[in-house]
Amino acid sequence: MNAVALLSGGLDSATAVAIARAEGYEIYALTVCYGQRHAREVQAARAVGQALGVREHKFVDITLREIGGSALTADIPVPTDRTEEEMGAGIPITYVPARNTTFLSVALGYAEVVHADTIVAGMNQVDYSGYPDCRREYLQAFEQLANLATQAGVEGRARFRVWAPLLEMTKDEIIRAGLDLGMDYGLTWSCYNGGDLACGRCDSCRLRLAGFARAGARDPLLYAE
Amino acid sequence: MNAVALLSGGLDSATAVAIARAEGYEIYALTVCYGQRHAREVQAARAVGQALGVREHKFVDITLREIGGSALTADIPVPTDRTEEEMGAGIPITYVPARNTTFLSVALGYAEVVHADTIVAGMNQVDYSGYPDCRREYLQAFEQLANLATQAGVEGRARFRVWAPLLEMTKDEIIRAGLDLGMDYGLTWSCYNGGDLACGRCDSCRLRLAGFARAGARDPLLYAE
Numbered sequence: 001m002n003a004v005a006l007l008s009g010g011l012d013s014a015t016a017v018a019i020a021r022a023e024g025y026e027i028y029a030l031t032v033c034y035g036q037r038h039a040r041e042v043q044a045a046r047a048v049g050q051a052l053g054v055r056e057h058k059f060v061d062i063t064l065r066e067i068g069g070s071a072l073t074a075d076i077p078v079p080t081d082r083t084e085e086e087m088g089a090g091i092p093i094t095y096v097p098a099r100n101t102t103f104l105s106v107a108l109g110y111a112e113v114v115h116a117d118t119i120v121a122g123m124n125q126v127d128y129s130g131y132p133d134c135r136r137e138y139l140q141a142f143e144q145l146a147n148l149a150t151q152a153g154v155e156g157r158a159r160f161r162v163w164a165p166l167l168e169m170t171k172d173e174i175i176r177a178g179l180d181l182g183m184d185y186g187l188t189w190s191c192y193n194g195g196d197l198a199c200g201r202c203d204s205c206r207l208r209l210a211g212f213a214r215a216g217a218r219d220p221l222l223y224a225e
Numbered sequence: 226m227n228a229v230a231l232l233s234g235g236l237d238s239a240t241a242v243a244i245a246r247a248e249g250y251e252i253y254a255l256t257v258c259y260g261q262r263h264a265r266e267v268q269a270a271r272a273v274g275q276a277l278g279v280r281e282h283k284f285v286d287i288t289l290r291e292i293g294g295s296a297l298t299a300d301i302p303v304p305t306d307r308t309e310e311e312m313g314a315g316i317p318i319t320y321v322p323a324r325n326t327t328f329l330s331v332a333l334g335y336a337e338v339v340h341a342d343t344i345v346a347g348m349n350q351v352d353y354s355g356y357p358d359c360r361r362e363y364l365q366a367f368e369q370l371a372n373l374a375t376q377a378g379v380e381g382r383a384r385f386r387v388w389a390p391l392l393e394m395t396k397d398e399i400i401r402a403g404l405d406l407g408m409d410y411g412l413t414w415s416c417y418n419g420g421d422l423a424c425g426r427c428d429s430c431r432l433r434l435a436g437f438a439r440a441g442a443r444d445p446l447l448y449a450e
Contacts, residue, residue: 030292062287067255067335098334101374105330109323110292132379141373145366149326154357 002116003163004028004107005054009044011188011208012166013122015178017052019165020120022181027054028114032103034096035065044189051187056114060106064096080201084210100133104142104162112150117158119146124166124174139164171211179217186220197224227341228388229253229332230279234269236413236433237391238347240403242277244390245345247406252279253339257328259321260290269414276412281339285331289321305426309435325358329367329387337375342383344371349391349399364389396436404442411445422449 003025005017017027031045042059049057100123107119123134132138139162146160147153153160166174178185190208191198198205200223212219228250230242242252256270267284274282325348332344348359357363364387371385372378378385391399403410415433416423423430425448437444 058291060288060291062331063285064331064334066283066285067331067338096334097337097376098330098371098374101333101370102327102330105323105327106287106289106292108326109289109321112322113292132376133374135373138370138373141366141370145326145363145370146323148360148363148366149323149358151322151357 001118002026002028002055002114003118003120004030004111004114004116005120006103006107006122007031007045007049007054007057008122009041009046009048009188010122010190010204011178011185011211012124012174013045014048014052014185014188015174015181015183016120016122016165017048017054018178018181018183020118020163021052025118025120027052027120028110028116029054029057030103030107030110031057031059032106033059033061034099034102035063040191040194041189044187047187051184058110062102062106064099064102067097079203080199082203082206084207098133100131100138101142104146108146108150108160111160112152112158115152115158117152117160119160119162121162121164122166123164124169124171126168126170134167136164136167139167170214171207172214175211175215175217179215184220188221190221195224197222199223200225226343227251227253227280227339228343228345229255229336229339229341230345231328231332231347232256232270232274232279232282233347234266234271234273234413235347235415235429236403236410236436237349237399238270239273239277239410239413240399240406240408241345241347241390242273242279243403243406243408245343245388246277250343250345252277252345253335253341254279254282255328255332255335256282256284257331258284258286259324259327260288265416265419266414269412272412276409283335287327287331289324289327292322305424307428307431309432323358325356325363326367329371333371333375333385336385337377337383340377340383342377342385344385344387346387346389347391348389349394349396351393351395359392361389361392364392395439396432397439400436400440400442404440409445413446415446420449422447424448425450 152158192202377383417427
């Protein structure tokens with residue numbers, strides 16, 4: 001069974017791919033480089049793909065920075081030191097307009113080319129519920145679109161589905177699942193800032209560190225503070 | 226009223242923008258450069274945008290060539306000298322997997338940034354019906370997705386629609402509509418090949434020439450043969 005997997009280099013997508021590999025999927029990994037600040041994440045994606053034995057790994061560049069609208073692609077500071085309550089309130093400034101839709105669209109094209117009908121993605125709606133494009137009803141709407149959008153769907157050769165195995169899991173459940181599968185989280189990168197060491201203070205670092213603490217595990221990544 | 230318009234530089238999208246301008250929309254044009262052979266089309270898009278007085282024009286690069294799968298992005302010859310009957314049979318090799326979905330997704334992100342809730346696109350399902358992502362039911366599925374995918378949609382600040390004014394028009398009706406609005410089709414570029422002169426033989430050139438003939442008008446573009 002072939003699956004295209006969106007692999008960002010972050011903790012979630014790496015775990016999603018590890019789960020799909022364990023279920024027997026051959027993975028065609030897709031990393032979309034969109035001018036994010038954390039280009040460090042793209043290097044991590046390459047290392048994770050190699051460690052998980054993906055069959056093929058494509059890197060597609062897209063200059064989403066051109067249209068702006070997010071702290072991750074425009075010159076807006078990434079917020080730091082927010083509590084989990086603050087992070088949970090509303091849609092964060094790190095939201096990139098229509099990002100997941102764009103990524104899933106590219107993944108859909110790739111899936112059609114390699115004859116995969118499953119797209120694996122690391123979306124999660126529990127810990128960080130502010131993103132509209134991380135909800136089940138959104139993913140279902142994308143599946144509907146996918147079957148109308150493609151030659152394979154229209155001709156009935158494929159019935160596309162988006163498989164988001166982490167959708168209902170908390171961060172510590174995700175980490176425990178990955179550790180059980182032998183995932184080396186030292187290869188992944190979650191920080192929104194792009195330094196040599198993870199900052200430990202942006203929302204993404206804080207969620208990650210809290211997840212490791214709750215999972216009773218040590219994060220192998222090095223942090224600046 | 227603000228609208229984001231997908232502007233490829235081809236005849237159809239130029240006419241769609243001319244129609245939207247005539248209806249009073251301020252146009253935020255988006256040209257997606259996806260490694261197509263006809264990069265010449267991108268220059269045309271710039272000229273068309275200027276001629277039609279768009280308020281802003283963004284160019285987003287995406288390396289869709291990485292995933293291949295089409296004569297427009299991979300090293301597959303573009304077919305030539307096909308009859309309209311041959312062109313109408315099945316999905317052509319110039320189909321780019323999930324291209325319109327990817328383009329509409331980027332347009333959606335741009336629309337959210339500039340507070341537009343209309344996306345203008347030049348899709349047409351009459352002359353060249355082989356593309357699955359040029360049908361009304363596909364566009365409706367995208368609208369549904371758009372309202373679930375975005376901060377503006379979820380918060381009820383926008384109700385996104387994809388407006389494809391050419392959807393039911395034949396090529397000669399499109400050309401007549403554009404000429405009535407003063408469109409200079411010498412600025413547009415339709416050829417799938419990227420030479421100095423349009424080839425006159427690929428499907429796109431042939432449909433264009435047949436459209437001008439039926440409209441009783443002269444195509445101002447220069448052709449190699």
